[in-house]
Amino acid sequence: MVxxxxxxxxxxxGVEARPASKVVVAQSxxxxxxxxxxxxxxxxxxxxxxxxAESLRGAFIQDGKGEWIRDLVSDASADRRGISYTIRPxxxxxxxxxxxxxxxxxxxxxxxxxxxxxxEVAGRDGYANLDxxxxxxxxxxxxxxFWRTHDCSADFPCGPFAExxxxxxxxxxxxxxxxxxFNTMWTTCICGSDGKPVADGPFYLARYTPGQGSVLKAxxxxxxxxxxxxxxxxxxxxxxxxAEAIRSGQVxxxxxxxxxxxxxxxxQQGLRYSISPFDSLEKLELxxxxxxxxPTVTKGGSNVLLRxxxxxxxxxxxxxxxxxxxxxxxxxxxxxxxxxxxYFPGEAGYRPDLARWNHDPAKAIAILRKHCxxxxxxxxxxxxxxxxxxxxPASFRYVWPTESAPRTTIEQIAKANxxxxxxxxxxxxxxxxxxxxxxxxxSGGFDLAQWAExxxxxxxxxxxxxRCDGTQNLTGYCSHTVETLLRGANGELDPARxxxxxxxxxxxMAAELPEIPLFQKPNVTISKSALVGLVPNPGQSTxxxxxxxxxxxx
Numbered sequence: 001m002v003x004x005x006x007x008x009x010x011x012x013x014g015v016e017a018r019p020a021s022k023v024v025v026a027q028s029x030x031x032x033x034x035x036x037x038x039x040x041x042x043x044x045x046x047x048x049x050x051x052x053a054e055s056l057r058g059a060f061i062q063d064g065k066g067e068w069i070r071d072l073v074s075d076a077s078a079d080r081r082g083i084s085y086t087i088r089p090x091x092x093x094x095x096x097x098x099x100x101x102x103x104x105x106x107x108x109x110x111x112x113x114x115x116x117x118x119x120e121v122a123g124r125d126g127y128a129n130l131d132x133x134x135x136x137x138x139x140x141x142x143x144x145x146f147w148r149t150h151d152c153s154a155d156f157p158c159g160p161f162a163e164x165x166x167x168x169x170x171x172x173x174x175x176x177x178x179x180x181x182f183n184t185m186w187t188t189c190i191c192g193s194d195g196k197p198v199a200d201g202p203f204y205l206a207r208y209t210p211g212q213g214s215v216l217k218a219x220x221x222x223x224x225x226x227x228x229x230x231x232x233x234x235x236x237x238x239x240x241x242x243a244e245a246i247r248s249g250q251v252x253x254x255x256x257x258x259x260x261x262x263x264x265x266x267x268q269q270g271l272r273y274s275i276s277p278f279d280s281l282e283k284l285e286l287x288x289x290x291x292x293x294x295p296t297v298t299k300g301g302s303n304v305l306l307r308x309x310x311x312x313x314x315x316x317x318x319x320x321x322x323x324x325x326x327x328x329x330x331x332x333x334x335x336x337x338x339x340x341x342x343y344f345p346g347e348a349g350y351r352p353d354l355a356r357w358n359h360d361p362a363k364a365i366a367i368l369r370k371h372c373x374x375x376x377x378x379x380x381x382x383x384x385x386x387x388x389x390x391x392x393p394a395s396f397r398y399v400w401p402t403e404s405a406p407r408t409t410i411e412q413i414a415k416a417n418x419x420x421x422x423x424x425x426x427x428x429x430x431x432x433x434x435x436x437x438x439x440x441x442x443s444g445g446f447d448l449a450q451w452a453e454x455x456x457x458x459x460x461x462x463x464x465x466x467r468c469d470g471t472q473n474l475t476g477y478c479s480h481t482v483e484t485l486l487r488g489a490n491g492e493l494d495p496a497r498x499x500x501x502x503x504x505x506x507x508x509m510a511a512e513l514p515e516i517p518l519f520q521k522p523n524v525t526i527s528k529s530a531l532v533g534l535v536p537n538p539g540q541s542t543x544x545x546x547x548x549x550x551x552x553x554x
Contacts, residue, residue: 083144105175
């Protein structure tokens with residue numbers, strides 16, 4: 001390769017030429033807990049973006065259109081009995097310089113670790129449907145797993161899992177992990193028991209420095225050989241500094257949530273600017289009862305008023321979601337409120353079932369007047385009147401991450417919207433680490449809580465959030481009708497019948513409002529024009545799904 005004219009400021013303040021085989025990417029956050037994304041402690045985007053997504057690959061991966069494509073397998077299929085995988089003959093692990101074949105044992109080890117009740121996993125969706133004691137294999141490159149048929153429960157259901165392509169999206173190298181505790185491994189590396197890097201993806205994690213970033217090196221044994229020799233990921237937590245880093249040439253790529261300040265980079269020569277929604281729903285959760293939060297069962301008090309569907313309906317009617325979007329992202333983005341709890345706008349199954357609760361403060365007051373006393377007669381921004389409902393004030397504790405300026409703006413809009421209809425908000429911001437720790441939302445210590453939920457775009461991802469006592473259910477919402485429909489859809493391999501079940505489930509939830517969807521979050525990718533191959537991917541938590549295709553123009 002020939003060198004490109006990309007210059008970066010060196011650590012000493014000088015200037016160094018960027019090698020043509022190297023790319024520098026800015027990342028806004030450090031890892032959370034470690035690199036083992038299967039665990040509840042570590043299942044966050046930063047951990048994937050700093051090395052996991054590039055080092056560990058699996059059976060399938062989603063492409064830029066949200067379609068599942070085969071990665072480490074040459075063939076795979078699912079039926080009423082189970083799932084079968086044929087591993088491609090050129091799939092190998094890199095382990096400290098050694099070349100080790102990917103085999104059925106890696107699939108078996110992965111399933112058994114995730115399925116083990118002692119493993120502190122973020123979720124077992126789909127894996128729990130498989131019986132870890134029953135599998136067959138032909139040679140070392142083919143394996144068939146069978147659906148569970150006994151010892152069935154809500155957490156370990158029997159029968160097929162419709163979203164089966166998402167399973168084994170990252171394999172674990174059991175051969176390299178003898179004697180290693182799965183719950184505590186990979187806090188600072190992706191490595192074997194000897195501390196040497198291990199990877200079956202296009203890169204391996206050569207070095208990680210807390211607070212600074214990662215160095216990824218090309219995996220010489222990857223079936224999809226990368227065109228770059230090295231990718232450096234630098235942590236830059238200040239959005240302004242991140243924008244300046246791409247503007248001045250210190251980094252080659254930034255991939256960040258949209259903020260208006262980034263618009264100044266659209267017209268800068270030598271940069272490619274792309275904005276697109278990704279499968280992350282900004283939402284407002286309403287704590288209506290005791291709930292189960294992964295990975296443990298926790299009990300937390302709730303404001304009993306939120307158990308009433310009419311109160312949740314009044315809250316949503318009071319919220320001006322379009323104003324929130326325009327204030328945070330600016331007008332003219334085309335971004336609209338989401339009115340479906342299972343699908344994103346643009347997906348075939350999207351139905352605007354919640355549109356009936358769009359901003360209408362007068363209607364909110366009409367609902368509240370039927371059940372409460374003492375509130376305002378008409379929506380009034382200056383009112384100090386608060387409704388009293390069954391002897392309880394309509395006052396709620398609103399929790400959001402302190403560090404997020406956009407969420408602070410949204411909370412202030414929500415507070416003003418609700419005040420105008422006689423509902424009081426108690427500001428309760430928390431540091432991000434606290435909010436998502438055991439003392440935050442996992443403890444049940446909120447009435448209203450705002451954050452974003454990342455998905456693959458498949459409606460099955462919401463099952464554990466909306467089912468009664470689901471491992472991701474933080475609200476305490478429980479509808480046996482909805483749970484039955486979602487469970488049926490999750491086990492339905494026929495796409496048309498599956499879509500019909502989801503449609504009925506969303507229609508039922510639209511009346512009950514277990515959560516309030518706000519909007520689909522947009523993302524901005526800005527890169528050097530000379531760097532080609534980057535493709536935004538709405539269903540992936542990192543930019544690196546096709547990093548093996550990145551390269552500099554000659």
